[in-house]
Amino acid sequence: MRSVSTSSLSALAAALLLSACAAAPSGRPVASTPTAPPAPEAAPPRPAAASPQELVAKVDIPYDKFVLANGLTTIVHTDRKAPIVGVTLYYKVGSKNEPRGKTGFAHLYEHLFFGGSSNVPNFDIPLEAAGSTSTNGSTWYDRTNYIETVPTGALDLALFMESDRMGALLPAVTQDKLNKQRGVVQNEKRQGDNQPYGLAEYAVAEGLFPVGHPYHHSTIGSMADLDAASLTDVRKWFTDHYGPNNVVLVLSGDIDAATAKPKVEKWFGAIPKGPEVAPVAAGPVTLSAPISRDLTDQVPTVRLSRDWSGPGLNDADAAALRIGMHILGGLASSRLDNELVRGQQLAVSVTASAQTFEQASFLDASMDVKPGVQRAKAEAALDKVIADFVAKGPSEDEVRRAVTSILSSEIGGLEQVGGFSGKGATLAEGQVYSNDPAKYKADLQAIAALTPDAVRTAMSRWLGRPVYKIAVVPGARTEDGAKMGGWGDEAANPPAAAGKAAKAPKLAPAPRRSAPPVAPVSALAFPAIERTTLSNGIPVTLARRTTVPKLVLSIDFDAGYAADALDTPGTQGLMLGMLEEGTKTRNATQIAEEQERLGASIGTGASLDTSSLTLSALSDNLAPSLALASDVLLHPAFAQADFDRARGQAQAELAQAQSTPSALASRTMSGELFGTHPYAQPGDGLGSDTALAALTPEALRAAHAKWLRPDLARITVVGDVTMEQLKPLLEKAFGGWKAPAAPKPVKSLDTATPAPASRVVLIDRPNSPQSVILAGRVLPLTGRTPNEESLMLANDVVGNGFLSRLNLDIREEKGWSYGVRSGISQATGPVTMQVMAPVQADRTGDSIRAIIADMSALPTKQPISAEEYQRVTDGAIRSLPNDFETNAQVLAAIVKNDRLGRPEDYYVKLAQTYRGIDAKRIGGAAAQYLQPADLTWVIVGDRKIVEPQLKALGLPVEVRPAPSVAGENESEGASE
Template sequence: MRTALRSLIPATATLALLGCSTTDTMPVAETQAEYVEAEASVGTPQAASLDDLLASIDIPHETFTLDNGLQVIVHTDRKSPLVGVTTYYRVGSKHEPRGRTGFAHLFEHLMFGGSENVENFDIPLEAAGSTSTNGSTWYDRTNYVETVPTGALDLALMMESDRMGYLLGAVSQEKLDNQRMVVQNEKRQGDNSPYGLVNYVLNDALLPIGHPYRHSTIGSMADLSAASLVDVQNWFRDNYGPNNVVLALTGDIDAETARPMVERWFGDIPEGPDVEQLEAGPVTLAEPVYQEITDQVPSTRIYQAWTGPGMTHTDAVPLQVGMQILGGLNSSRLDNALVRGEESATSVYAYSQQHEQLSFLQAIVTVSDGVDHAEAQADLEAEIARMIAEGPTQDEINRAVTQFASGFIGGQQSVGGFGGKGMILAEGLMYTGDAGFYRTQLEQMATLTPETVRAAMESWLSRPETTLVVVPGERTLDGATLGGWGDEDQFPAPDPDTGSDVEVTRTGPERVLPEPEPVGALTFADVERATLSNGIEVVLARRDAVPQINLAMVFDAGSAVDPIGMAGVHETMIDAMTEGTTTRSTLDIAIAQETLGASINANAGVERSTVSLTALSANLQPSLDLMADIVRNPAFAEEDVARVRSQRVAAIQQQLASPAGMASRALMPLIYGDDHPYAYASSAGDADVVSGLTASDLAAEHAEWFRPDLATITAVGDVSMNELVSALEASFGDWQAPATSAPEKSVDAEIPAPATRLVVVDRPNSPSSFLSIGRITPFEGHSDGFEAVELANEVIGSGFLSRLNNDLRETRGWTYGIGSSIPSAEGPRRLQIGTQVQADRTADSIEVIIAQMSAFPSVRPVDDVEYQRVTDGNIRNLPNRFETNGQVLGALLSNQLLGRDLRYQASLPELWRSVTRQDIDAAAGEFLQPNDLIIVVVGDREVIDPQLERLGMEIEYLSVDEL
């Protein structure tokens, strides 16, 4: 994605069905009869009918096909003046030949580099108010997405058609070389993460050499280096014809209006060859495969995997539901048996990753410290065997389907983008010939029986599996050599591309970009206020686009309330809150949420602790009752606290194994000093502190900070204020504050004097270096005039079109992406820059960052294009920023944190229009210069030390033990 930059998105036409994570579970039941009895003992709230819930899911649409074969889907949704433009090409990594793995994804990158009539796709679209153009590649397809103001649809269609029909005259050797480096850095970044080599190893074991789904979408380094301009031209001509494309237009548009626009821009593009249809079905292994590797990981992890059926197979939906019951629900079987039962694991997960012609079925177990992984593997296999033998209950199936339906309803708020309605319709039509295939899946879910699911699980999971165990130790595999065809030992690696005399000339007519139409005034939700009888303030922004409500109960606490030297206390308390109440077990809580189609999460931020609820409108009252019980009556049972401690310590270990986590833990104390609570803001906690916490410690922490006089409630969604207040009074109205005075947190500790520092954390065998750079700013909370600083930051480092990203990624190809920000905070705010760069360009990248910051504005003041993008372009883009309930809720919570007017966003057009070029330049000159920067580098000292020495800065070193 463009915020995280272009990534490989593991989503499929089935919307990653039921793919939510799991932390809670059910009591141990050795037999199916005991399990049914355990379920029957749980008093669950009355929920809306599942049939009614499924029936409410509908994406009406029309389709038409141009003479050249382009298939078009139109869905009308007038809630916002936005149109999602989603383009799917029927070509992905499974179509790549030997020696060119990773090419489909590399070509996707090249598609953003301009066409014969468009120099840069992002600049005109973002100027018109679009989301950043984005795209992804996966086995079966390549897609491109943007969501534009209605008046910019003609512009978006012209640009999409120009690269579909008239690309080759704009693709030069220089562009190919640059994007090749970007993709290779994307690969290094993924490989550099803990467990980053797992998928290579698993797919190599699951599928034979030459199977289209075997090699990775990112490909091998050698194959990426070999890609040539001839390959680019052939790939385009062979695969990118309109007859291989589905175009979805979703939102403020109708078919009558859309058809002449599409015909105008796409109608003259000639048909190309049909993409070759491949044999690429699931494979049954002759015998089980077991592998064990060592890697720089914090915990032993077990992966067990099979290939499964394609998406139209009758077993596809039963398997997705069955795998969710096995290890995806909060009440999953694996959680119950391994995490809360035997406690042989700190986390578990199981899922079916669905693709067009096969699926990947996988169960993952993170083994508890001190437990033999063979024991955990035996527990895993025993639970799978029990599922196959006994099957699920009908109640489990209903809860899994309810959770899916609830997530689907929430997803319908987005007309475009990844996961939006355009993707749902486009993938259905491309893979199955039916844009409404999601209805087929829902209807199948509605009729599932325990035997249907059990039989599907038996059919596919009783076959030989591949098991991979990753054990902490030295990394022995090299990601650079992985991801390719798999027969490199028999065939030499392809020669690197050295460029050739390939003719690059215009292939189509000159076309002029349409001018976008003006946009209307921003419609930001009206905000209502009320107060409960116990004094809790209630804020509501009513929106009725979907029958769902997003609600946050926020307490004036957070990790900042931990005493210095006690990092992790408050977060551990928050973790333990959802593990059971005085009247409900974890099983009760999990089953109730799944039955209601609700999601309740507790999170400790730096300055706020939040319990959030996503609830179906029809189930608001019982969902609030459940949330209130979690907030008001956590049990902090000894056995639950012990388990939570173990999980929190595992999270700390994971952070200390991640380059980004290591960099963050190093940087924050250097900026704020050891005595400021913000120094530990990004830390998962201190393992020794967390290990020593008792149930009484957590109960005392909860009693001190979770009280109604420290709480506010903010909601967005399909409910009136009278209905909301009535429901809240029933759940929280009788909750009274204790007689003691409310505690106050403090974020006013002294901060060290600013000073330039260069600090290195050694991480051997790292193909990339993680740079985390920052310093304190003079800002606290929200300051008048801060908008100019934010816009200046957009110019230098925030967003895909920023100067830093354009230089380090698009021009030099040294990184997959870089970003800068001034994160929100009540107290002192910091400037922070983060990127992961190829290891041999570590010092060079630091020099470029400093040079770009220094040049703004003294050498390079804001130019006309940048100024228009961050002012008028931002104004045009505002409807995109507040399309969903979650986006509006996030804005309201941010306003509360920073002390702004609740409808601050409604004033942004006027504020941005008042910011001049001179204001932006002045802000950059005063607040965004590279003076007093603290530079943290996490990387391999053998590679980076010789580079850093030439910077002429004193180098300090931190060990992992000091983080």
């Protein structure tokens, strides 16, 4: 992907919004136990649920299709729920099309596609200013795709821009752009390689497929091939693969075929057809014998994986393998979970999946071994579960549960018209891979029709072949990610030296075209909000939406990780995590199985301020889903055996966080910024090693009674249900729950925080190809401070978004990072400003200086420009309809408004608010809150490379070792 990856965004969100740990006094008195509805004496009978066939009938994406004379295939799906259109393009070229010496080219070109074409100097600026969201692209083995979701009035602009880079890109691709994007891609590779277990993906592909197989080398390619890429090379790559006859365009949303066809013809019709792309042979490979490989890495515990190549997505066995692997290790009640995590307790986590591509698939099952368990014992147990499942197959109930959970997820996906996984992508992939936009329907029908014997037969056919075994074991990293991911025969056929190619000739300019204007954007139509109160005083908010037959519900408590300041660090996280580990009438497996039968999903979690239980449910199954959620929330067992297992998993999560550079930086930063304030608690909810070791089931029961009480709760629901239907069901599930007599606990969010001070904390993590830079300061604001939208807009200019000054400078101009971001937290109490920049290790000091210079330039040295002002104001206004496309987005907005004390119509009036903020106010907010003085800097990187670069900064530097990540199970002789 050309912008920050999902994992990077998650890490960034943790760094920007969450906080790290400081132990708080313990031994506080606890509240008396609240009165809950009595638990049933026995588990209720299994609820009736919609059949798989009934669920499949609800999944429908009608479409029209036409093909231009130049071969461009266009698919149109009409969905009028919002004035937006998803624009999705799939180019039928991916890394499998790359020859020797050219690995990484498809992905590199994806990045170049955003660098501007002949008539569009920068692809992002006009689209973001027009209100586009999810403006992005990605590359995989079989394809390269580009997405944007735009207001209906900006559709012509999007089509103009997409057609210009399809038909007039090459004259704008310069050596300078190639060099910069090469640097960005190489930092994307470093960022992935720098993660725990980050090299395993290379090893799996290398082990399953021989040298020269199209799925052998990684999509991101090798450093050597990227270094050697010349301007002539990348130009030829474009002309060979990017013609309109090799593209599928999908328009989904507020559009119809009659309107779309003349627009597509106007913008794309004159682009000449390109050469036909030759097909590649890329089927599955059967190993001649089992293979084993060990990788030593800076990881907290041993990870054992079993891998096979499998068939492509059009194979008759694809559906059965998807369900079979889901039963093996994808379901919460999977075979691996039940046997290795809950049963023998040899693993802290397990997974299995079929990652299916056009011509082959990766079938993987893995376990993270519990510390203290002998590796040989874990290996034997993993292999036995797989062998038993392959031999005997699943039960009828397992198949139905797996099918229902997948179908429920597919129905939820129908909410989005665009994006990487919405209806546009679904139709495009059917056309690209199967010449059938409705392939999704055939796939779902095949899944719904599966029998246990069909699953057993497919699993036996494919997992009965020789296996590739890989183990990642704790220790000093011995492999070099820079040398992995390529063709595989570099020793015998070294790539061409960088910079030796002849200079590419200058190309003639493309014909001039002008961008069309953006039509006015409709005002945001936020769903109507209804409110009521249950008999026990719990407020209920409903926003009814009928787009899909599902709903989302959250029960939010005024607690969160900050509540651990009154208990023990890690209490809230472990207590919430244990709610699904067993009630007085159901064990963890029964809870998981019941969710799967219902097509429901119950989750628990927290932020700094709020502890939550969430429920996603099919509308038809709401009553039994609420009954299950009520039992989970009100009647947890906190059994000793379940506690021991859950705490072990939390300890493993903590070890993983401490070995992940971005997570380690985040945990460190919050303690440095907040001192003894409640927000100094670990923002991941994991506490500390010492605190987790001290927790007991009794402590969790006390915390449950103290914090999860009806007078600290709010219920919010968004989806396909009426208040008349909803309230009686909520009353039955939660109305009998009474608050205890003890007063509500109060978090001291007005506790003073340490005075800001400029300093550097360097955490030494040897062998890190990147440094993670995290800078932060507590602002003299709280989340309830009114009228701070000008600060949010100033942050959009400085660091929030692809076009922010920090990202354009350090990523796009200098090529030192895969992405730089800044953020303003919106906690209820004190607000922080933080900047995260993962950068190549040898540019750590230079990147800090660039951050300081870029932040200090606004507003005095470099005032906000007219282009920036228009982008962050008009662009934000025009994107509002996109921001509330899904039920989950609407629910999050309502919950935030209630938590921060905002008026109910906050988002409806937000456009008016933005229009009232001028550039001077934005600059004033930057001058007051976003200057680099007094920032605390946390750097996680290799000390020997980084520390010499810090001397010229003139800041005090404290060096700390990274936490040890060597697991107890790193050798065969470890004790049980």
